[in-house]
Amino acid sequence: MSLIVLNGLSNLGTEVSKRPFLAGAVLFVFGFAYYLFTDFLKTYVRRPSHFVHKSVLSGLFGRKKFNAPLIERRPGESYREVLARGSALYPDRPYKIKHFPDEIVILPHQCIEDVRNNPESTLSFQQASYDFFLGDFTGITGHEKATALTIRRDVGRLLDSVYEIVQDKALTAILEEIGPCDQPTEMLLYPKVVNMIIKISQRVFVGEELSSNPEWLEVIRNCTGGAFRAVPELWEIHWLLRPFVAWTRMPMLRAVRRHKQRAKELLKPILETRLENMKDPSFKPPPDLLQLVIEGAPDGKGRDLNYQMEAQIGTGRAALFTTAATVYHLLYDLCLRPEYVEPLRQEALEVGEVMMTRQNVAKLVKLDSFIREAQRFNKFMLVGTIRKVTKPLKIATGDVLPVGTMTGIDTHFVHFNRSPLQDPEKFDGFRYLDLRSKPGNQAKYQAVTSGPDHLVFGYGTQACPGRFFAIHEAKVVIARILRNYEWKLVETPKETSVMNGLDGILNKVDPSVKFIFQKRQKQE
Ligand code: HEM
Structure with missing residues (x-):
């Protein structure tokens, strides 16, 4: 032959x-x-080497699945309704819903400590979100373990050195985006909030020069937006055809690759100059993520251009739309509940025109309470704390979850049905202020505090490491807007949350809401 x-x-x-x-x-x-x-x-993103191996055979023949009741989605039913039905039927045992990538096991509330106690090596957030957001094609959360560790370890510390920077940048970004508004000015607010947050966070991540370059900001925005836009579309495609569709029918993914290439070109001289400057023993490196990654990544990897670019794009992706959507929903929530505006404004005015340091921001206790309550009502995902089982795992119900099982918790059920709060269905913007005023509670119930009854930032060892930065940024922006502007919605709102839309179990922001902003007549 x-x-x-x-x-x-x-x-x-x-x-x-x-x-x-x-x-x-x-x-x-x-x-x-x-x-x-x-x-x-090129359609394929390199799968991180420490992830559980994905075999074609398991795609063809299926893998061992966890045995639990399956809540089928009825025609016309949303995932919100599917979960409400499932959690009412099985409040104390696991059940499954059919959802990309295959099935998600919804754990009952008593398993929350399993989520808290199990590390990335047993119950992995990174691997769950990589599968869920099709990391093979979109690159979402396909970062090295080391990058997540660096952010987890050092971003809190970084915050202490960047108060002035955040404040200055917030000031200019708000003015550039919302404008002076001497007259009532109608605007689509969402893109403006995205721009504000990107300007502030990129200033802290990559420093003055690169964050002032509109092309860099565009690259970060498009890498994030393009990758997330592709996700729900790719969910609908059969796994055998998905690579070809991602290759031929997804211009946004092609654009992400192009933008990454451009990101490297833009980052190169900045990184080279920084490394060159570091040779001088008297050089004081500026406080930014670039430096954290140079110093924090193992084996000097942070000096590598590709590694830096992936770390910056990955962090930008985690930080951008999450924080922007939070600031956006807070401004919307204040239109829905105008009775909170004056007390919050008074508080911001009392803090005064001072540097927004940790101590001064900590004085915004009413705002902190309002943010925590508003976040309890506004979800990013109906199913929170998603995890992938990477070693067989016995959970609190006595069940053993096989490797590969995708798990999560019904966030609404936790925040409302199993909540220890009084009248959890009622929006009470200052409820946490009251709770914190009780002896021994001062440090509890803060917007950044995650807990078994508050899953906004996830829970346990894998909870969001960027939440201290995100909440600080949100408070600085909202306090400044309260001091300087009045705002309202153009039309009576139809939705109780601006994030009520759904793509599967993912909540969507409605970017089409029109606001009217006007410069505030200062009386103080
Ligand atoms: C209001 C804004 C934000 C929200 C609501 C949010 C929410 C979350 C949630 C729910 C998780 C998953 C945690 C879990 O399942 O236990 C997460 C993970 C993560 N977040 Fe955030 N986040 C926000 C802002 C940020 C910012 C500003 C950064 C970066 C500075 C960041 C970096 C990360 C990273 C790196 C992870 C992955 C952690 C890991 O791989 O172990 N986030 N975030």
Whole structure:
């Protein structure tokens, strides 16, 4: 057989050498095939090496599944209703819902300590979100373990050195985006809040020069937006066809690759200058994420351009729309509940025109309480604390979850049905202020405090490491807006939350809400 093939090839070789046109055609065909093949391969993002191996066989034949009741989605039913039905039927035992990537096991509340106590190596957030957000194609949370560790360990510390920077940048970003508004000014607020947050956070992540470059901001915005936009579309495609659809029908993913390339070009001189400056023993590195990654990544990887670029894009992705959507819903919530505006404004005015340090921001206790309560009502995902089982795991109900099981907790059920709060269904913006005023409670119930009854930032060892930064940023922005502007909605709101829309179990922001802003007549 091999002899026949060899013979055939050598005959073709002789033919080709006799006819130059044929030779050209063969070269073109092979070259084009090679181009297509390498272009196709670019569709795949490199899977982090420490992730559980994904086999084609398990795709074809399925893997061992956890045995629990399945709550089928009825025609026309939303996942909000599916979960309400499931959690009412099985409040104390696990049940399953059908949702990408396959099935999600909804754990009952008594398993929350399993979520808290199990580390990334047993019950992995990174691997769950990588699968859920199709990291193979979108790159979402496909970061190195080390990057998450660096952020977890150092971003809190970084905050202590960047108060002035956050304040200055917030001031200019708000003015640039919302504008002076001497007259009532109608605007679509969401893109403006995204721009504000991107300007502030990128100033802290990459420093003055790069964060002032509109092209860099565009790159960060598009890498985040493009990747997330692709997710619900790819969910609908059969897994065998998905690589081809991602390759041929997803211009936003192609754009993400282009933007990453551009990000590298823009980052290169900044990183090189920083590394060069660091050779001087008297050089004082500025407080930014770039420096944290240079110093914090193991084996000097933070000095590598590709590693830095991935770390910056990954962090930007985790930080951008989450914080922007939070600030946006807070401004919307204040329109829905105008009785909170004056007390919050008074508090911001009493703190005065001072540097927003940790101590001064800590004085905004009413705002902190309002933010925590508003976040309890505004969800990013109906199913929170998503995790993937990476070692067989016995949970509080006595069940054993097999490797590969995707788990999560029904956030609404936890925040409302199993809540220890009084009248949890009622929005009470200052309820945490009251709770904190009780002896021994001063440090509890803060917006950044996650707990078994408050899953806004997840829970346990894998809870959001950026929450201290996000809440600080949100408070600085909201306090400044309260001091300087009046605002209202153009139309009577139809929704109790501006994040009520759904893509599967993902909540969506409604960017189409129009606001009217006007400069506040200062009386103080
Ligand atoms: C209001 C804004 C934010 C919200 C609501 C939010 C929410 C979350 C949630 C729910 C998780 C999953 C935790 C779990 O399941 O236990 C998470 C993880 C994460 N967040 Fe945030 N986040 C916000 C802002 C930020 C910011 C500003 C940063 C970066 C400075 C950040 C960095 C991260 C990272 C790196 C992870 C992954 C942690 C890991 O892989 O172990 N987040 N976030």
